[in-house]
Amino acid sequence: MKATRIPLIVLSLAAAPVFAADADLSLTSDSVKGQVNFFDTNSDIQVGTGYTYHEGSRHIGNVDFHAQGRTAIGNLPTTAGLGLRAIGWDDDDRDGGAVALGGFATVNVPDVPGLSFTGGLHYAPSILSFGDSDEMTSLELRGSYRVIRNAELFAGYRYLNTDFDGRGDLNLDEGVIAGMKIFF
DSSP, rough: HHHHHHHHHHHHHHHHHOOOEEEEEOOOOSSEEEEEEEETTTTEEEEEEEEETTTEEEEEEEEEEEEEEEEEETTEEEEEEEEEEEEEEEEOOOOOEEEEEEEEEEOOTTTTEEEEEEEEEOOOOOEEEEOOEEEEEEEEEEEEEETTTEEEEEEEEEEEEETTTTTOOOEEEEEEEEEEEEOO
């Protein structure tokens, strides 16, 4: 079963330019995450999917669906989205997931062309959680710099935590991230 996951991941990443608007790859000291988004920032919706492998055989998948639009924070052009992120995870002896509600915002800095800041927060209470998960929180913050027209580098912080019913909590993925995003 595990041997078939790697070729499927490679195939899906290789097919990304045909169906996607952008793809990013990010690393922490303990994990690697790939994310593909299917619509660009001018679309009214955003749909994406991602996969994270965390050291120690933890597999985390997500599917995102957001309504998105252009706005401004102060005088800074911003793309914002509200919607949901479905997250499922599997560890050796536990598994679970949730449908988390939340959103994201990407703020561009016109005085420094290519510089942007993105933040995303999603939360699922126990009613929207399943398996071993009782609640789930997903937070990601990043600063990005577009190096060329169709690629940017970014650094930031990722936090994905789930609570267990009366048994504490588990950080599924947490740490400083670095990565790159390619636009198609």
